Amino acid sequence: MKIKFTLLLLVFVTLVSCDDKEKKKYLPESIGAINSLAVVMDNQLWEGEVGDKVREHFAAPVLGLSWEEPLFTINHMPTKVFSGTIINTRSVLYVSKDTLNLAHIKSDLYARPQKVGVIKGATEEEIMKNLDAKSDEIIHAFKSVEIQEAQKRFLKSLNKENVLEKKFGISLSIPSIYKVGKEEDNFVWIDRQIQKGTMNIIAYSVPGNQFKSDSSLVKDIVRMRDSIGKLYIPGPDVPGKTTYMMTEKAFAPYVFPAEIGGRKAAEVKGIWEINGYPMAGPFLTYIVNDKKNDRKIVIEGFTFAPATEKRDFMFELEAILRTLRFTDDKS
Structure with missing residues (x-):
């Protein structure tokens, strides 16, 4: 019986592992222009103080440029519009009112490579507090995946001079x-x-x-x-x-x-x-x-x-x- 159980367990683990690999294998390639950011949040939040806080962090001026240009080109959309191929956007910030109070980063959620910053709170004050606390880390993650994408694009044809x-x-x-x-x-x-x-x-x-x-x-x-x-x-x-x-x-x-x-x-x-x-x-x-x-x-x-x-x-x-x-x- 122990041998049969062990064999069944091995088969189960193998099947689960193969299933995980298949899910990863079939993630579509992420999309979007370099330094573009999809901000998913309802219009009421976007048009108020929460939207101002998002713009304060994610549309802040890039340091060291001749004139002000934002860190990211922001494309705002309400939650109900975030569907279809647009969910494959490479850098996504998802902001919502929720019973949960959290701020974290997810990788390769809908596509690969992809970073999704998730900010939630029961009140607008909680959401803004989470934005202040987590924005630097999320910006670093977005920038890293954008650098990776830029490098992938130019690696296709490299200068051969040594x-x-x-x-x-x-x-x-x-x-x-x-x-x-x-x-x-x-x-x-x-x-x-x-x-x-x-x-x-x-x-x-x-x-x-x-x-x-x-x-x-x-x-x-x-x-x-x-x-x-x-x-x-x-x-x-x-x-x-x-x-x-x-x-x-x-x-x-x-x-x-x-x-x-x-x-x-x-x-x-x-x-x-x-x-x-x-x-x-x-x-x-x-x-x-x-x-x-x-x-x-x-x-x-x-x-x-x-x-x-x-x-x-x-x-x-x-x-x-x-x-x-x-x-x-x-x-």
Whole structure:
């Protein structure tokens, strides 16, 4: 009897496991434009204080852009409309009045990959409290799945040039539309043309002890960027002037801790400008510790696109920079 029972249990477990795999297998592919967010909540909530709180968090201005652009392009819909293929949207925020008081994140609920932030409360006050408490975590989850989607799209056609590996022992997954434009002893510039300008990636290294004091970190980063700009990134020819890229003088860049390529790094967001000429735009820099080689690798993306929204351009550059790998990490 024990043997029969054991066999029956094994068959049952196998069937359940196969059923779970089949469910996962048949989840449709998620849909939606990069950085689009479906906000599912009834009109009464959307038009009141709860809707204001959602917009406060999820339509907040992106840091480091030339003008205000929201974190996500929000598509609001009432709960009764959230059906059909629209439930396969990649990033979904579901907000409702409910007897339950909760805030959590679900993965791959209707499609794959997908993140669904769920906020519920018995009162509007409870809902807003949960939004305040959980929004940062939900935004991080949405951003991660959007980065993943952006990378999946450009991985289909990659630049085959290996200049970064030869120069610095690093690799980036860069779309084939980008081309190497400048190569110096300790500097590489890769760019692509867009309708009204360019998207750019640069890479260089600095000594491991480049930044010695936390108190002067921001000033030291600005000094580093400006020196590189003066050496390698000239502006337009202007008689009697030396034009080059520098960090915008009026506002200090934002600096955050980060991890890139499995190593500790600093993330820097700010505005670049051209010394001696009216040009400017956003930049994103990662300064990555490489203790093994007693250096720091600096990779940066910046965009020149006058009179054009730049959020999605900078998001693509971030997705590229986050593919950084060190070749000496390969087994």
